[in-house]
Amino acid sequence: MTGGPEPEPEHALDPGPGPRPGHGPHAAPGHGPDADPGDGPGALHDFLRELTRFMLTFSGEGAEGVDRVVRGVARTYGGRAETVLVADGAVLSVTAGDRTLTSTVTAFPDVSRLDRAVALKEFVERVRDTRPPLPEAAAGLRRIETLPATVPRWARGVGIVLFSVGFAPAVQPTWYEIGTTALLAALVALLTVLSDRRPRLARVLPLLAAALVSLVTLGLLRPGQEHGGPVLIMLPALFFFVPGDLLSAAAAELVGGFLSTGAVRLVYAFVLLLQLYVGVLLGVAVTGTPTSALLDTAQDADLSRWVIVGSWAVFTAGLFLAFGVPWRLAGPVTGLVYLSLGVQAAGTALIGEVGGTFVAAMALAVAADLLSRPAGRPPRLVLFLGGFFTLTVGSLGLRALTSLAGGHVLHGFHDLMDFLTVVTTIAVGLLAGAALVPARVEREFPNGGP
Structure with a gap:
């Protein structure tokens, strides 16, 4: 998401009492208080x-x-x-x-x-x-x-739509899910593009987007139970804002010993998730929809396997446009998306969902780290992000909250436990993958430079 303008960093402070080095009557040439040495x-x-x-x-x-x-x-x-x-x-x-x-x-x-x-x-x-x-x-x-920017603003909006439509079959593999997602994601994309130059508005964009999607879904589309629960209809259009990556990154930093950064990311991720939750509830309140309708029942699949497989290519194209990834990286990024999907599917078939997710996260971490190491290769984050989104779990958190709000306590707590389990599984899998690849810090940055 687009953040606001960052505060200017403070000026350097020289700690400790006493005269500052390079100042005073015996200062070396070029190091007086008014000097600005280019290499000092x-x-x-x-x-x-x-x-x-x-x-x-x-x-x-x-x-x-x-x-x-x-x-x-x-x-x-x-x-x-x-x-x-x-x-x-x-x-x-x-x-x-x-x-x-x-x-x-x-x-x-x-x-x-x-x-x-x-x-x-x-x-x-x-x-x-x-x-x-x-x-x-x-x-x-x-x-x-x-x-x-690598793409114009309107193209970023197109990317958000493709990103959401490509993800929709992962929520419900139905043509109705794809069609409604295209409509709702277009509204979200328009709102996002309009907020690009309004930093204060961007801070509450998840709330506004969720309220808009909830109002249109519940007030205009009014999906019947044969189309799945309304939250499942809303989720793909809001996936651009779901902080699954932040949640797992926070868990990984906490497990890795970076307590302050992990805690801050965790709190921020939950704030974003709560914005989506409150936005959905605002739509419920305005339309007069009973909260009991928020149970996330799923419709029977009517998409072929090949459409589902191809949808991830649409998702990846949307990722490139929405996040400004250079097109020259299409091969490795798309490859890692399908690597994550394939490993997760195979692992789930062999050892269950939790084990499959763990192995997929570990394989993704190893592959992204190795591919990013040679000079001229893209950073690990860019290679990693698409594959990570295929494993993301933030949508489970939103489903858990809305189910609890609708009075479906057992269902909501089941989703909540799944959410916590998968967040931890992905984080630990990423750490395990990173541990398998030895660090090469000294080789990357020789002491004293080249």
């Missing part, structure tokens, strides 16, 4: 501060990824960096020579433009290999931030 400690600190802010905002990396890259780039320039990270900020301390500078960085996470994440990985690789002057490196980072 201050320039390195300023560049790393902007790199940290950029990664927090656009890269989608967890705490471990941001810390690894910032430390590695600091070593490339002969310095040392330490970070204390939360999901939307960091404390950065940079040491170069005998001088240490510390500052805070704040940024609102936003992965709606994954082309920036691709450009960032390529940029970091160039910095590692060529170690350009710091002013040049800083200018390169600014150019990435101002890159024009």
